[in-house]
Amino acid sequence: MSSNIKIKLMEVCGTHTMAIARSGIKKLLPESIELISGPGCPVCVTPQHDIDKAIAVAKLEDVIMTTFGDMIRVPGSRGTLSEAKMHGADVRVVYSCMDTLTIAKKNPKKKIVFMGVGFETTSPTIAATIKEAKRQGIKNFFVLSNFKCLFPALETIASSKKIGVDGFICPGHVSVITGTHAYEAVARRYKKPCVITGFEDMDILKGIKRLAEKIRDNSYNVEVEYKRVVKKNGNPKARNVLNAVFKPHDSDWRGIGEIKKSGLVFRKEYRDFDADREFNIKIPKPAPQKGCLCGEVLQGIKSPKDCKLFRKACTPKRPIGPCMVSAEGTCAAYYKYES
Amino acid sequence: MCLATPAKIKSINKLKAIVDFGGVTKEISLGVLSNVKKGDYVLIHAGFAIGKVKQQEAKDIKNALKELEDVFKYKD
Numbered sequence: 531m532s533s534n535i536k537i538k539l540m541e542v543c544g545t546h547t548m549a550i551a552r553s554g555i556k557k558l559l560p561e562s563i564e565l566i567s568g569p570g571c572p573v574c575v576t577p578q579h580d581i582d583k584a585i586a587v588a589k590l591e592d593v594i595m596t597t598f599g600d601m602i603r604v605p606g607s608r609g610t611l612s613e614a615k616m617h618g619a620d621v622r623v624v625y626s627c628m629d630t631l632t633i634a635k636k637n638p639k640k641k642i643v644f645m646g647v648g649f650e651t652t653s654p655t656i657a658a659t660i661k662e663a664k665r666q667g668i669k670n671f672f673v674l675s676n677f678k679c680l681f682p683a684l685e686t687i688a689s690s691k692k693i694g695v696d697g698f699i700c701p702g703h704v705s706v707i708t709g710t711h712a713y714e715a716v717a718r719r720y721k722k723p724c725v726i727t728g729f730e731d732m733d734i735l736k737g738i739k740r741l742a743e744k745i746r747d748n749s750y751n752v753e754v755e756y757k758r759v760v761k762k763n764g765n766p767k768a769r770n771v772l773n774a775v776f777k778p779h780d781s782d783w784r785g786i787g788e789i790k791k792s793g794l795v796f797r798k799e800y801r802d803f804d805a806d807r808e809f810n811i812k813i814p815k816p817a818p819q820k821g822c823l824c825g826e827v828l829q830g831i832k833s834p835k836d837c838k839l840f841r842k843a844c845t846p847k848r849p850i851g852p853c854m855v856s857a858e859g860t861c862a863a864y865y866k867y868e869s
Numbered sequence: 870m871c872l873a874t875p876a877k878i879k880s881i882n883k884l885k886a887i888v889d890f891g892g893v894t895k896e897i898s899l900g901v902l903s904n905v906k907k908g909d910y911v912l913i914h915a916g917f918a919i920g921k922v923k924q925q926e927a928k929d930i931k932n933a934l935k936e937l938e939d940v941f942k943y944k945d
Contacts (some may be wrong), residue, residue: 544870572870600870619924626916628898648915651871655917657901662884703871706912706920758926759912765920766903858870 537745538564538694539738540830542684543701544571544858545729551863553731555738563742566830567860568687572648572678574859575783575828579815580676581606584645586811587674588619594637596630597645599623604828604855607816611645627659627673634663634671643672643805651703653677653794654768657775659805672805672823675794679778680704681712682792688720693830697741699734700726700758709764713752721750728756740776773798784852785825826850827860834864841865873914874923878907888913 546648547567550556556565569575581604588595588611595611600854602612602623604796615621620640622629627644632641646656656673663671680701687693700713705726713724723744727737737755744751774797781793818825821839826832834840834853844850846862853859876888876897884899888911895913902918905911910922 545872598870606883628916647870649871651873651914651919654901655898655919658898658917662898662900701871703873703912704940705915705918706873758923759920761920765902767903768919771901856870 535746536562536564537568537696537742539697539699539741540566540568540687540693540695541699542568542570542680542687543699543704544574544856545703546570546699546701546727546734547860547863548858549729549731549734551867553734554867555731555734556868559738563738565699565738566695567827567863568695568698568830568835569683569786569828570781571853571856571858571860572652573604573856574824575678575683576601576604576647576676576788576852577782577784578606578819579782579813580674581610582608582813582816583811584674584676585611585614585619586813587643587805587809588614588621588645589617590641590809592641594622594633594642595618595642595645596624596627596633596642597624598647600856600858601645601647603849604816605849627656628662631659631663631666631668631671632852634668638670638818639672641808643809645676646673647676647678647679649678649701649704650707650772651701653776654707654765654772660775660800661771663803669802672803672808673806675776675796677776678781678783679792679794681708681716682789683783683786684713684716684819685720686786686789687829688716688773688867690829695722695830696745697723699724699737699741700724702726702728702733702751702760705754705756705760705764705767707765709760710752710754710762711764717750717752721748723750724752726752726754726756726760728758728826744844745778783828785828819851822851824853824861827851827853834861837861871914872920873912876913877908878905878911878918879904881907884912886918888918
């Protein structure tokens with residue numbers, strides 16, 4: 531590759547963000563290759579308003595709220611689920627959404643609400659839990675659907691001239707479910723090659739090399755470098771389970787705004803499990819946070835180092851924005867590994 | 870958040886399976902993955918098997934670990 535060509539590659543997976551920061555790959559690459567982080571952390575892209583709503587539900591007298599450990603410390607505009615727990619709300623971290631069904635059976639007089647977050651890797655597991663709840667006739671289990679679909683966001687980024695990405699390092703475990711087909715549109719329509727990689731340093735380096743070669747050769751296609759688990763057709767059963775329970779809907783991404791058909795809502799056959807329908811909580815949307823650049827960081831427009839709050843007012847101990855809270859957030863990765 | 874870990878299926882009971890994460894066993898769900906059998910290596914995410922790990926790859930990893938063990942045997 532000629533040295534006067536500069537290329538910008540984006541990774542869209544929190545695990546990649548951490549792996550790249552930890553390995554020091556960025557510093558080893560030639561100056562012509564710039565790596566930027568995209569919205570790869572589902573916790574980070576959950577809007578404050580949705581967290582505020584979850585907290586309001588968690589505070590209800592007859593509710594036990596469950597969620598994944600990643601979510602509990604993420605701040606809305608009025609604190610976190612962890613703080614709500616400190617003030618008496620019954621908030622529990624679960625390893626699997628299925629654990630929530632056990633809690634539901636043990637507490638028949640309570641309403642058990644799972645605060646659901648995640649991309650295509652996670653959302654089918656929640657859909658499967660909902661199907662199982664229906665099969666078992668469990669009536670006191672509900673889900674707040676804050677799931678996000680990665681591909682509409684990828685298209686938004688791919689079409690942005692402001693961001694100017696030349697290619698994508700694509701997430702390995704989302705692809706286990708989706709397969710390669712979903713990336714074809716991004717690669718062909720926007721001329722952005724996509725390489726699906728694993729999480730070891732060598733996996734990532736190999737992915738970067740293949741992307742650089744594809745950009746050099748004007749080869750706008752999709753390639754799998756994580757062949758030990760990613761199949762071209764992905765996991766059709768997981769997608770069928772997901773599509774049986776949920777359907778796409780427009781959704782807000784923290785710092786980015788609304789992206790068409792990038793969220794999931796319940797199909798009517800499963801709406802009895804919809805926590806939004808059950809509790810119908812209406813709270814005002816908070817004003818955007820001042821000073822925090824997470825929105826720009828999530829799009830790869832700014833680096834954490836550009837943010838005036840980074841390392842000063844905003845640290846992992848006292849995080850202000852979601853990218854610092856999540857262990858896989860870009861700001862947390864920079865804070866931990868980049869001097 | 871999309872972290873997933875490979876494990877070996879020890880037994881299957883309908884939509885549940887006991888898997889072995891290299892010594893630690895756990896019950897997981899097979900609710901989103903079909904065509905798995907005892908002995909398969911699968912990728913576990915949030916208590917669910919989400920994909921199969923290719924047998925050859927699993928064998929390669931196993932062989933590499935065996936070779937690593939042998940290195941230490943020679944040292945004795």
